[in-house]
Amino acid sequence: MKQLEQMNELLDAYGALLTPRQREVMSCCFEEDFSFSEIAENFQISKAAVSDMIKRCEQILYHYEELLHLVEKSKQRMELYDKIKKDADAGLLSCIEQLEALERE
Structure with missing residues (x-):
């Protein structure tokens, strides 16, 4: 798998x-x-x-x-987004979600 x-x-x-x-x-x-x-x-x-x-x-x-290293760097960015989201306010959380959406495109 x-x-x-x-x-x-x-x-x-x-x-x-x-x-x-x-x-x-x-x-x-x-x-x-x-x-x-x-x-x-x-x-x-x-x-x-x-x-x-x-x-x-x-x-x-x-x-x-x-x-x-595109795949590796993408995974690292996603991990960092997850860490930041734990302590993010609504505005920052919105920005992170937009960045994550760009990653998936």
Whole structure:
């Protein structure tokens, strides 16, 4: 479950940097929960090609995170927002909620 969650976070952060076909395959695998056989049939490629593409995309996404740390920094910001919200007045709380909304976009 942790790998699925982590991969979805990486796809949210860096998926736009993959090719359209890579994004579609990764979406089928991690968001739609298709089997390799189903993906292979949909894209008219072999299961081995699906496996290779997914492994390659995973490497690419992990590499982007190593370089940019967008997912890590986002988690850190969300933790800080939670700490600040505990002692925030209404005005500050409103600002934090707006910042959190921007994080989710």
